[in-house]
Amino acid sequence: MRLFEHANETQIDLYKRLLTEKKRFIIPAAIFLFCFYFGLPVLTSYFPEWMNIKIWGNISLAWILAFSQFIMTWLVGTLYLWKARRFDALVNEIRKTSSESSLAPSAKQEGGFL
Amino acid sequence: LNITAFTFFLAIIIGTLVITYSAAKRTTNTHVFYTAGNRLTGFQNGLAISGDYMSAASFLGITGAIALNGFDGFLYSIGFLVSYLIVLLIVAEPMHNLGRYTVADSIAVRFNAKRLRGVVALNTVVIAIFYMIAQLVGAGALIHLLLELDYNTAILIVGSLMTIYVVFGGMVATSWVQIIKAILLLSGTLIISLIVLARFDWSFLYMFEQVASATPLGEKFLHPGNQFVSPLDTISRHLALILGTAGLPHIIVRFYTVKDAASTRYSVYTAIWVIGAFYVMTIFLGFGAASFVGWDKLQIGEDGGNLAAPLLANALGGDFLMAFISAVAFATILAVVSGLVLSASSAFAHDFYSHIIRNGKASEREQMVAAKWSSIGVGIISIVLALGAQKLNVAFLVSLAFAVAASANLPMILLTLFWKKFNTSGAITGMLTGLLSSIILVVLSPNIMDPVSGWIEAEAIFPLKNPGIVSIPLGFLGAYVGTLLSHEKENKERFYDALFQAHTGIPVQSSDRP
Numbered sequence: 001m002r003l004f005e006h007a008n009e010t011q012i013d014l015y016k017r018l019l020t021e022k023k024r025f026i027i028p029a030a031i032f033l034f035c036f037y038f039g040l041p042v043l044t045s046y047f048p049e050w051m052n053i054k055i056w057g058n059i060s061l062a063w064i065l066a067f068s069q070f071i072m073t074w075l076v077g078t079l080y081l082w083k084a085r086r087f088d089a090l091v092n093e094i095r096k097t098s099s100e101s102s103l104a105p106s107a108k109q110e111g112g113f114l
Numbered sequence: 115l116n117i118t119a120f121t122f123f124l125a126i127i128i129g130t131l132v133i134t135y136s137a138a139k140r141t142t143n144t145h146v147f148y149t150a151g152n153r154l155t156g157f158q159n160g161l162a163i164s165g166d167y168m169s170a171a172s173f174l175g176i177t178g179a180i181a182l183n184g185f186d187g188f189l190y191s192i193g194f195l196v197s198y199l200i201v202l203l204i205v206a207e208p209m210h211n212l213g214r215y216t217v218a219d220s221i222a223v224r225f226n227a228k229r230l231r232g233v234v235a236l237n238t239v240v241i242a243i244f245y246m247i248a249q250l251v252g253a254g255a256l257i258h259l260l261l262e263l264d265y266n267t268a269i270l271i272v273g274s275l276m277t278i279y280v281v282f283g284g285m286v287a288t289s290w291v292q293i294i295k296a297i298l299l300l301s302g303t304l305i306i307s308l309i310v311l312a313r314f315d316w317s318f319l320y321m322f323e324q325v326a327s328a329t330p331l332g333e334k335f336l337h338p339g340n341q342f343v344s345p346l347d348t349i350s351r352h353l354a355l356i357l358g359t360a361g362l363p364h365i366i367v368r369f370y371t372v373k374d375a376a377s378t379r380y381s382v383y384t385a386i387w388v389i390g391a392f393y394v395m396t397i398f399l400g401f402g403a404a405s406f407v408g409w410d411k412l413q414i415g416e417d418g419g420n421l422a423a424p425l426l427a428n429a430l431g432g433d434f435l436m437a438f439i440s441a442v443a444f445a446t447i448l449a450v451v452s453g454l455v456l457s458a459s460s461a462f463a464h465d466f467y468s469h470i471i472r473n474g475k476a477s478e479r480e481q482m483v484a485a486k487w488s489s490i491g492v493g494i495i496s497i498v499l500a501l502g503a504q505k506l507n508v509a510f511l512v513s514l515a516f517a518v519a520a521s522a523n524l525p526m527i528l529l530t531l532f533w534k535k536f537n538t539s540g541a542i543t544g545m546l547t548g549l550l551s552s553i554i555l556v557v558l559s560p561n562i563m564d565p566v567s568g569w570i571e572a573e574a575i576f577p578l579k580n581p582g583i584v585s586i587p588l589g590f591l592g593a594y595v596g597t598l599l600s601h602e603k604e605n606k607e608r609f610y611d612a613l614f615q616a617h618t619g620i621p622v623q624s625s626d627r628p
Contacts, residue, residue: 026203037196041352044338045345052337057319069192070390077386091618
């Protein structure tokens with residue numbers, strides 16, 4: 001990686017850790033939310049009878065699952081916000097350990113992009 | 115003429131013009147024009163994103179859909195919310211870290227070919243225009259009914275206002291119009307929700323009990339299947355919804371208005387709560403309309419339930435509340451269309467003019483002039499198209515905009531961010547495949563081809579109303595095949611540099627990012 005010809009050991013370590021940790025959260029979270037989300041239209045389209053089972057008063061399973069999509073969105077969002085503090089901390093470490101100059105030379109090889 | 119309604123509408127017009135006036139004084143350069151100088155806080159931007167996103171189609175359309183179709187109407191709204199998780203987790207922060215003014219700027223950190231910028235800008239304009247026509251035509255019909263103004267006059271008023279906000283106040287004015295609209299919309303829906311709930315003795319359960327006997331659908335009102343009968347079409351629609359938001363240019367440009375990745379994240383997080391709270395409240399609005407307006411009365415008018423919310427307000431609180439809710443709907447329309455004007459005109463002025471025609475050599479003053487003239491141009495084109503589309507059923511254009519965003523923009527954005535082998539040719543073929551397949555499939559679908567009421571009076575060739583399930587995979591496939599077939603040399607360094615910048619916000623190349 002050309003970028004790291006100018007970066008120091010700590011930076012490379014931190015950056016790799018950032019990417020790993022991000023992946024470890026984002027990929028499972030994305031797969032989960034996709035399955036959870038599509039569960040609802042798939043169930044209501046193909047298994048409507050089950051979805052009409054009343055759970056609480058007149059509120060059926062379909063409605064409970066629909067409400068759970070909101071809860072899921074807010075929970076996953078909050079969890080990510082909480083996780084991301086760690087990502088920010090890693091990025092700040094990278095910034096601190098790199099004076100801008102250690103990263104800039106690779107830019108000069110390529111020239112600006114605008 | 116309804117005097118109360120007129121007063122509320124006037125208050126909104128004057129209020130937004132005052133905002134524009136004060137924004138105009140701050141809008142002295144292109145950086146402020148396009149990004150409000152990165153000075154919005156995460157919370158403010160979150161409100162603005164919500165204001166940009168919760169369209170009249172959501173407010174009026176979903177309320178009406180719930181009132182008429184019960185569960186299915188509500189199901190439709192969920193995708194609009196959950197899609198923000200994709201935005202939050204995958205797209206928002208990298209796009210902020212890479213970008214400057216437009217989607218094409220973010221992509222240019224990795225691929226800076228002019229022809230790619232051209233295609234990205236083209237998609238931005240296409241999406242904005244589809245979305246805008248649907249909004250404006252709806253606005254014309256709404257104002258016509260509420261203020262008894264002629265359709266054409268209504269379009270001219272909304273069209274001129276949106277153009278004025280953007281031309282003079284740029285992103286600052288647009289953002290504040292959107293923030294205020296979000297607050298108005300939330301308060302309006304909250305007031306109505308509380309009144310509706312009070313009418314049901316403050317019992318959620320009792321409301322569900324009552325509504326089951328309020329409509330001719332009876333118990334079935336609460337069951338899935340009243341609106342969406344074809345499972346495949348339902349899945350296709352949801353696919354476009356959940357993947358589309360992350361590719362909508364007028365939402366993405368909002369990520370450039372804050373100062374860092376953390377604020378971007380907090381904007382989207384705020385939006386998730388605001389938009390979620392709003393969609394939860396649409397249940398009260400929809401159930402309220404079904405119970406208190408009367409199902410028969412809702413069917414009246416060609417818009418099929420689009421007036422459910424104002425009619426409910428009238429049933430609950432008389433003229434005054436109805437005037438207030440109508441004014442909220444008016445503010446909603448203004449906020450959404452001005453966001454669209456801004457994103458389309460930045461594609462014209464920043465991408466086409468400054469980068470493609472002038473090679474990035476246009477002076478600051480020339481760029482500013484271009485930005486203003488292209489806003490005026492976009493405004494005029496939109497008005498003309500909306501005037502011509504009055505008699506047409508254009509509701510499907512919103513889902514078409516989502517389909518284009520999901521099929522053309524999202525694959526390109528995701529692969530640019532994460533696929534090492536991706537290249538310029540792949541990005542271009544992917545985007546064009548996604549764009550053309552969405553449009554062609556919609557033209558061949560029952561939206562346009564219908565033996566009785568279609569623009570083309572014939573049996574539909576493509577059976578689904580929503581092209582997503584076919585066009586999204588095609589968009590990815592086009593990008594993949596285009597990449598493999600091209601003879602471009604792989605530029606791994608460029609990928610690693612962009613990846614680094616996307617995830618840290620530290621520019622590796624010497625960009626002129628202020």
